[in-house]
Amino acid sequence: MKLLDILTELKKDMKYIEKELYKSVETDQKLLAETSLHLLKAGGKRLRPVFVLLGGKFGTYDIEVLKHIAVPLELIHSSSLVHDDVIDNAKTRRGQLTVKSKWDNRIAMYTGDYIYARAMLMITELPNPLIHQTMAKAMVQMTIGEMEQIRDFFNTDQSIRNYLLRIRRKTALLIAISCQLGAVAAGASSDICRRLYSYGYNVGMAFQIQDDLLDLRGTEKQLGKPPGSDMLQGNITIPVIYALQDEKIRPDLLQLISNIRDQNDMGSVRAAVGMIKESAGMTKAEELADRYMNKALDALNGLPDIKTKKNLRDIAHFVVKRSY
Numbered sequence: 001m002k003l004l005d006i007l008t009e010l011k012k013d014m015k016y017i018e019k020e021l022y023k024s025v026e027t028d029q030k031l032l033a034e035t036s037l038h039l040l041k042a043g044g045k046r047l048r049p050v051f052v053l054l055g056g057k058f059g060t061y062d063i064e065v066l067k068h069i070a071v072p073l074e075l076i077h078s079s080s081l082v083h084d085d086v087i088d089n090a091k092t093r094r095g096q097l098t099v100k101s102k103w104d105n106r107i108a109m110y111t112g113d114y115i116y117a118r119a120m121l122m123i124t125e126l127p128n129p130l131i132h133q134t135m136a137k138a139m140v141q142m143t144i145g146e147m148e149q150i151r152d153f154f155n156t157d158q159s160i161r162n163y164l165l166r167i168r169r170k171t172a173l174l175i176a177i178s179c180q181l182g183a184v185a186a187g188a189s190s191d192i193c194r195r196l197y198s199y200g201y202n203v204g205m206a207f208q209i210q211d212d213l214l215d216l217r218g219t220e221k222q223l224g225k226p227p228g229s230d231m232l233q234g235n236i237t238i239p240v241i242y243a244l245q246d247e248k249i250r251p252d253l254l255q256l257i258s259n260i261r262d263q264n265d266m267g268s269v270r271a272a273v274g275m276i277k278e279s280a281g282m283t284k285a286e287e288l289a290d291r292y293m294n295k296a297l298d299a300l301n302g303l304p305d306i307k308t309k310k311n312l313r314d315i316a317h318f319v320v321k322r323s324y
Contacts, residue, residue: 007311010053013063017049020071024118035099035111039078042096047207048073048178050315051200055182057308058192068125069181072135075119077174080142082112087150088233095224131181138173145169153234154261156244156254163238164205171211172204195299199312202296207319209289212237213282214322216273228269231260238288243281293320 007014025036049070056066084090085098086108092098100108116139123135148166152158179200183193214223215230216239223229230237236257244250253275259268276282296316303309 007050007054007315009307010050013053014046014049016063017046017053017067017070017074020067021074024071024075024122025115027114031103031107032111032114035103035107036115038096038102039082039099039111039115042094044078044094046074048077048174051175051178052182054308054311054315055179055184055188055193055196056186057306058183058196058304059186059188061186065126065185066182068122069131069178069185072119072123073174073178073181075115075122076135076139076142079112079115079119080146080170082108082115083146086112087146088235090225090229090233092225095221126185128184131184134177134181134184138177141169141173149235152236154257155236156240156257158236158241160238160241163236163241167205167208168201171208172201175204175207176201192303195303198299199296199316202292202299203316203319206289206292206296206316209238209285209292210320210322213239213285213289216276216282226266226269228273231257231272232264232266232269234261239276239279239281239285241281242284243276243279246279246281249275249279289320293317 021040022037025033025040027033027036052066052070052073053061053063056062081093082099085093086100086105089100090098091101098108099111123132126132145166145168148162149170152162152166176197177200180193180197183196188196212230215237216227218227220226226232231240240253240257244253253272256268256272256275259265260272293316297313300309300312
C-alpha cells in the first residue's frame with residue numbers, strides 16, 4: 001500500500017503541490033534547473049507536504065495558503081538529501097543517480113543551497129513570523145544533527161541517547177513542524193497545533209527507526225540502494241547499536257564494521273547485515289518504533305473527531321509497518 005492510498009481525498013491537492021514543487025525551482029540558469037528537477041523527479045513519499053495539508057484540515061483549509069508551507073518543507077528536506085549524498089558519497093537514491101554522482105560534488109552542494117534558498121523565498125509569502133521562526137529553528141537543528149552524524153561516523157560506542165537526539169534533529173523535527181505549521185496557517189487553536197506537533201515528532205522518530213530497519217532488511221530494488229548502505233557510509237543506526245550490546249556477537253561485528261571502515265568491503269557489509277538481522281537488535285528497534293507510534297497515537301486524543309484524525313492514525317500505523 002502507498003501513502004496516498006490512505007488519503008484518496010488529498011490526491012488532487014497533492015498533484016497540485018507536486019506541480020508547485022517543480023515550478024518553485026524554475027530558473028534561467030539551465031544547469032541549476034536541471035539538477036534541481038533531477039532530484040525532485042526522483043520522487044519520494046512527500047510525507048511532509050501530506051502532513052501540512054492534514055494539519056490544515058483542523059482549521060480553515062486553503063491550498064493556496066498551505067502550499068507556501070508544504071512546498072518549502074519538501075524543498076528543505078530535498079536539499080538536505082543532496083548534501084547528505086555528498087557527505088555519504090552515495091551513488092544512488094531512490095534507484096536514481098544522485099546529483100553528486102551524475103554531476104559532481106560542487107554542483108550538488110550549490111544545488112542544495114539553491115533549493116534551500118528557494119524554500120526560504122517561498123515561505124516569505126506568508127506574513128506570520130511564527131511560521132518563519134519555527135522553520136528557521138528547525139533548519140538550525142537539522143544542520144546540528146548533520147554535524148553530529150559526521151562526528152559519529154563508525155562510532156561503535158555511541159549511546160542510544162545520542163542516536164535518538166540525532167534523529168530528532170535530522171528527521172523528527174521537520175515532520176513535527178509539518179503537522180504543526182499546516183494547522184497554524186489554517187488558524188487552528190494553539191492546543192490543536194501543540195497536539196499535532198507532538199504527533200508529528202513521535203511519528204518522525206518512528207519513521208526514522210523504521211528506515212534504519214529497512215536499510216538492513218530491504219532489497220536493493222525496494223531501497224533503491226544496496227542493503228547495509230548506512231553502515232557502508234559510517235552511519236551506526238539503532239539496530240546496530242542494540243546488536244553490539246550482545247557480547248556473543250560484539251567482537252565479530254566490531255571486526256566487520258572495522259573492515260567496512262578501512263576497506264570499504266561489501267562482503268563485510270553483507271556479513272554484518274546477516275549477523276544483525278539474526279540478532280535481538282532488530283526486535284528491540286521494532287519495539288522502540290512501536291513505542292513512538294503509540295505516543296503519536298496518544299497525542300491525537302483531544303483533537304476534533306473529524307476524518308483527518310483517522311487519517312493520522314492510519315499514517316502512524318503505515319509508517320511503522322511499511323516495507324519500503
